[in-house]
Amino acid sequence: MKKVTIIGSGNIGLSLAKGLVKSEFAHAADITLTRRNLNALAEEASRGFSVSNDNKTAVQGADIVVFAILPQQLKKVLLEVAPVIEKTNQIFVSIVSGVSCADLKAELGEDATVIRAMPNTAIAIGQSMTCIASDNASDDSLKEVENMFESVGSVVVINEDLMTSATALCACGIAFFLRAIRAASQGGVEIGFHAHDALKMAVQTAKGAADLLLHTNAHPEGEIDKVTSPKGCTIAGLNEMEHNGFSSAFIKGIKLSADKAGGLYHEG
């Protein structure tokens, strides 16, 4: 089993830790979680995770170190751990948006093995879509990190210059789809369902739509064509949504998120 240290145990860091244990990629005891306020990790400690507020000690002995802190918090932490890292044995994975491999190596050293990864919060249940990229990692190191993220979802290896696009489409994207489900359930309440039933119906319908594409490799429009009976109620609703900018709003939102994702580290 690999020893994994996660620097920054907030939303995505904890989701990753939970997912890795659930998938049996690692035992809780082999995962060290750090956070400035140790009290906030009491529950994780009781579940067997090793917890610490000392990043320097926490990186020592780890096979894989994952940086899961905000872009604005990263530089200070890189400078803190750089003197104690083992460049030949350790892999440094950054899931911090907008931080390049070059940025990471500028603080950790040019010979450090750095890999960027962009998962989403469904990683907690083994359903992440994770994109990974590196400019210097060996095939073995890349494979090791790919295996880790494959244990908690799907992985696509991409060119580093597409990482901010991956952030918008996949990491932010989960929020976009969640909002769409919420909107569907609100529509359901207006047409007669109690909120809990409307949400359950919207969630299962969204899951069915995603699974249809996953299982059949079909194109969404092909599946939509099967639903839209001539002169029917589906095409009427769908066109009304489009007249109100549904696809356009989604596309514009993803573009804005991608623009924003690139600038968070250097903006400070």
Ligand SMILES: NC(=O)C1=CN([C@@H]2O[C@H](COP(=O)(O)OP(=O)(O)OC[C@H]3O[C@@H](n4cnc5c(N)ncnc54)[C@H](O)[C@@H]3O)[C@@H](O)[C@H]2O)C=CC1
């Ligand atoms: N939330 C998400 O869905 C995703 C987030 N990301 C990226 O992951 C990073 C973290 O995002 P979130 O988890 O949402 O933020 P968050 O604010 O929930 O978590 C960051 C954690 O880092 C801790 N922290 C701050 N300074 C620290 C230090 N010096 N030492 C140890 N811990 C420290 C904070 O206490 C906090 O718990 C960001 O860079 C974000 O771009 C990437 C993919 C998905």
Ligand SMILES: O=C(O)[C@@H]1CCC=N1
């Ligand atoms: O909103 C954010 O900035 C982070 C990056 C991707 C998901 N959450």
